[in-house]
Amino acid sequence: MKVLILIGNVPDTNTKVKFNADRTAFDTAGVQWIINPWDELALTRALEVKEAQAGAIESITVANVGRVETEATLRKALAIGADKAFRIDADPADAYTVAAQLAPHCKEYDIIFAGVEASDYNGNAVGPMLAELLDIPSIAGVSGFNVENGKAVFTREIDGGSQTVTAPVPVMAIVQKGIAKEPRIPAMRGIMMARTKPLQVIPPQAVDARMKYAGFDLPPAKAACKKFTEEQARELIHALRDEAKAL
Amino acid sequence: MSVIAYIPNQEGIIKKAGFELASFAAALAEKMGLQAKAVVLGPMADEEMKKLGQYGIAKVMHDANESFGLLDNRATAKALATAAAEASVVVLAHNNEGKGVAPRLALRLQAGYVSAISGLPSSVEPFVVNKVVFTGKAIGHASINTDKKVVTLSFNSFGLHEKAVDATIEAFNSGCSASDFALSVQQTQKVTGKVLLSEAEIVVSGGRGMKSPDNWGAIEELANLLGAATACSRPVSDEGWRPHGEHVGQTGKIIAPNLYFAFGISGAIQHLGGVSGSKVIVAVNKDPEAPIFEAADYGIVGDALKVLPEFIEAVKELKKSH
Numbered sequence: 001m002k003v004l005i006l007i008g009n010v011p012d013t014n015t016k017v018k019f020n021a022d023r024t025a026f027d028t029a030g031v032q033w034i035i036n037p038w039d040e041l042a043l044t045r046a047l048e049v050k051e052a053q054a055g056a057i058e059s060i061t062v063a064n065v066g067r068v069e070t071e072a073t074l075r076k077a078l079a080i081g082a083d084k085a086f087r088i089d090a091d092p093a094d095a096y097t098v099a100a101q102l103a104p105h106c107k108e109y110d111i112i113f114a115g116v117e118a119s120d121y122n123g124n125a126v127g128p129m130l131a132e133l134l135d136i137p138s139i140a141g142v143s144g145f146n147v148e149n150g151k152a153v154f155t156r157e158i159d160g161g162s163q164t165v166t167a168p169v170p171v172m173a174i175v176q177k178g179i180a181k182e183p184r185i186p187a188m189r190g191i192m193m194a195r196t197k198p199l200q201v202i203p204p205q206a207v208d209a210r211m212k213y214a215g216f217d218l219p220p221a222k223a224a225c226k227k228f229t230e231e232q233a234r235e236l237i238h239a240l241r242d243e244a245k246a247l
Numbered sequence: 248m249s250v251i252a253y254i255p256n257q258e259g260i261i262k263k264a265g266f267e268l269a270s271f272a273a274a275l276a277e278k279m280g281l282q283a284k285a286v287v288l289g290p291m292a293d294e295e296m297k298k299l300g301q302y303g304i305a306k307v308m309h310d311a312n313e314s315f316g317l318l319d320n321r322a323t324a325k326a327l328a329t330a331a332a333e334a335s336v337v338v339l340a341h342n343n344e345g346k347g348v349a350p351r352l353a354l355r356l357q358a359g360y361v362s363a364i365s366g367l368p369s370s371v372e373p374f375v376v377n378k379v380v381f382t383g384k385a386i387g388h389a390s391i392n393t394d395k396k397v398v399t400l401s402f403n404s405f406g407l408h409e410k411a412v413d414a415t416i417e418a419f420n421s422g423c424s425a426s427d428f429a430l431s432v433q434q435t436q437k438v439t440g441k442v443l444l445s446e447a448e449i450v451v452s453g454g455r456g457m458k459s460p461d462n463w464g465a466i467e468e469l470a471n472l473l474g475a476a477t478a479c480s481r482p483v484s485d486e487g488w489r490p491h492g493e494h495v496g497q498t499g500k501i502i503a504p505n506l507y508f509a510f511g512i513s514g515a516i517q518h519l520g521g522v523s524g525s526k527v528i529v530a531v532n533k534d535p536e537a538p539i540f541e542a543a544d545y546g547i548v549g550d551a552l553k554v555l556p557e558f559i560e561a562v563k564e565l566k567k568s569h
Contacts, residue, residue, distance in 0.1 A: 013497055013517050017384040026381075037498045095350065095360065116346065117362075119497060121380050121387065124362050125350035128320065132351040137429040138320045140347025143491075153433075157343060157492065158318065159257055159445065161437040167430050174347055177499055178491045210359035214375055214390040219383070219523065225530070225540045230549035233557035234564075236529065239545060241565060246449075246506040246527040247473070 001147065001169065003050075003060045004109040005043050006102070006126060007077050008036030008118040009070040019216050026120070026216070035073055037183070038115030040080070042173075044180040045145050046113065047081045056147040059083045061109070065090050065098045071199065078194035079186035085197070090204035093212070095125035100207040102126075103133040110169035111152055116141070116176040121213075124174075131172035139165055143178035249284045250276040251334045253327055254299065255342060256289045256315070263407070264340045264446060266302050270408040271367070271400055272338055273303025279335065279371055284308060285414075286330045288315035288323060293416050300414030302407065307414050310421040318344055319430045324351035326421030331356060334395065341399040342445060349399050359391035365404040365524075382497045382520030401524070402445065403503045444493065447476035449506045450525075452495060454480035454518075456511020456532060456551050460488035465555040466510065472562045478502070480512045496521035508558075510551035514539025531555075 011017075012032040020027055035043075043062065050057040062077040064070055065088045074085045088101045106112060114127025131138035143162065144155025154165045154173055186194070228236045241247040252272035254265040269285055276283035284306045285299050296307045308330050315323060327348065331337045337352060339345035341363045353360035364376040365386075373390050376398060380387040444450065451470040453463065463477075470477045477493060484494040495502050497517035503524030510531050512518060519542050522528065530543035531551045540546045547554055 011381075013382075013520075015381075017381045019385070096354070099354075119382055122363060122378070122382060124346040125353070125360055128347050128350035129354050129360075131321070132324065132354040136321075138347055138351070139430065140318070140320055141343035156318075158435075159255070159342060159344075160439075160443050161435060163432050163436070164434040165430055165432055171429075176343075177494060182485070210353075210393050211361055211389055211391045213380075214373075214388045216380070216388065217386045219386060222542065223544070225543045225546040227540075228545065228547050230547060230553055230557075233547060233549075233554045234561035236545055236547060237558055237561035237565065240506065240527070240529065244506075244527045244544065247562075247565065 001057050001110040001152070002108060003046050003057055004106060004112045005039060005046060005060065005062050005077070005082070006112065006114045007039050007062045007064045007074060008115060009033050009064060009066050009073040010036045010118055010120045013037065013119055023216050033070070033073055035077055036115050036118050038117070038175050038177070040183040041177070041180045042113035042115065042175040043077055043080055043082060044184045047184060048180065049145065049147055053147055056150070061085065063087070063102065063105070065092045065101045067091065074199060075194050076186060078197045078199070079190040080184050081190060083197065084199070086200040086202055088202045088204055093209040095123050095129055096210045097207045098126045099129035099133055101204055102130055105202060106130060106134060112170070112172045113175050114172065116174055127172055127174045134170065136170045136172055137167050138172035138174060139167060140174045142173040142175050145173065145179055248333060248335050249282040250279065250336045250338065251331050252283070252285045252304070253337065253339045253345070254285050254287050255340050255344065256287055256291055259291045259295065261295055261298060262446060264342065264402050266299070266407050267402070267405055268338055268340055268400060269299045269302035269304045271405045273410055274408060275336060275338070275367055278367060281335060282306070286327060288326055288421070289313055296416050297414050300412050301409055303410035303412055304414050305412050307416045308419045309416055310419055312421070312423060314423070314425070314428045317428050317430050317432060319428045320344070320347040320351055321429065322423050322427040323348045324355055325427060326423050327352050328355035329421050330419060336396045336398065339399045341401050345399045349397050353397040356395045356397065357393060358395035358397045359393040360397045361389040361391060362399045363401045364398050365401050379524065382501065383523040384520060401503060403448070403505070404524070442470070442474060442476040444476040444478055444495070444500055444502060448504050449473045449475035450478050450502060450504045451475045451508045452478035452480070452512060453483060453510045453551070454512030455482045458552065462552060463489070465552070465559065469508070469555060469559050469562065472559065472566070480518050509539050509543070510555060512539055513537045514542060
């Protein structure tokens, strides 16, 4: 099976979020970029399966839509263990443009993994949109993946439980926490090898975005916390009922 | 032209998230001068669907095909596209199904899509909606520039608004046949007797300050008394003290209950991102400098293990006095 993992290039989760002066764009100055956390977990799980079962997974490709500065993130995915990468040289204006840029280049893969959302704009659309463009099924809330007797088996979270699900390939899996315990960290050997792994740059097509951000605001400041002592714990519960009307 | 709400069908039952979507669709339809409709897929009794009328839904379109229970996102998107052929806006829940279906539906309708919106549009022309971005660190004003729009609504962000009308139920043929359903479910594990984190109005959560998984009895007791769900911080789920499904925070679940208790949670930026939508936050932590106190409305600088029994007794007393 050929596996493709979509890699989001997002600000480190510790980033203090700032915007430009008129608050129309995210200020990227000084930002550290990382692999979108769920994409990294999907890559980790695909590698675990590839290593545990010879022949189950033939190759792991990683891909993104972004300019040259996002290549470091793809190289990190190669260093973690992906076999090859491709980058479509366009600005990821919205989820639709990203999915539309990717679609013509994703037809050869059996399983495509996408993270449940990106930790920057908290969208969740690239994976399902790409699946729709390719007219393949997609499975949401995937928290487990294995290959059994040559068939892909997924665990997915549903309201109030979980299910084991199979689907014919090609299939899209939308991945959430739980699919791998912890993301794999690249080793020195992996970093050296990543330098010579293929990273293909593909020119973009003309695609128009369907949504945009007109502006941003920081969340309103919260009122100061009302402090109680350990001895006043019961009074706090009373305040929750009488003052906050939360009980 | 209409605004359509896709109502989650939880084994024939409509839960709060479904009525919230109905309320939202009715309010948006009124704002845009359109009709509010709902779509229900899979088996459900007419009396259950009629309840949507209490929240302003005039017409419910129903395809009872039980295969929709497979949660095959491609098939569901196809069915909704049929129902929404003349719709201006389609709103779905921001649950796993909604997240998986809505983007596919948007492509079928050639509609712009925004996920996890937090209320009515601030402007209809152009269509601008607010949503949390950077996991709670900012609010984005998202503008959709297509004729049709698809959105998902964050749970508990709009609330229930009664507006009684008589809902008519109309069977519709979504055009989905057996060949449209590609997924096959091998096994289902249901969690029973617990309040679900995704739909809880009160959440009681513990962090490393709880010291040991053996101390979770008090968290569970308080949660039971309050009809609340239990949750935890990332280190707790990473240590295996609690299942990963209870992890709230940036990479776990993002929740917005009416009341959130954080016991022994310091409040790393990633944790706050997952809970900052909560209406009231109560924090108990030994460290007075813990960042959780910046997000909290009420706090105790102290030992969670000492405070929990006090809270439990206080809640028991309140219940008795009722």
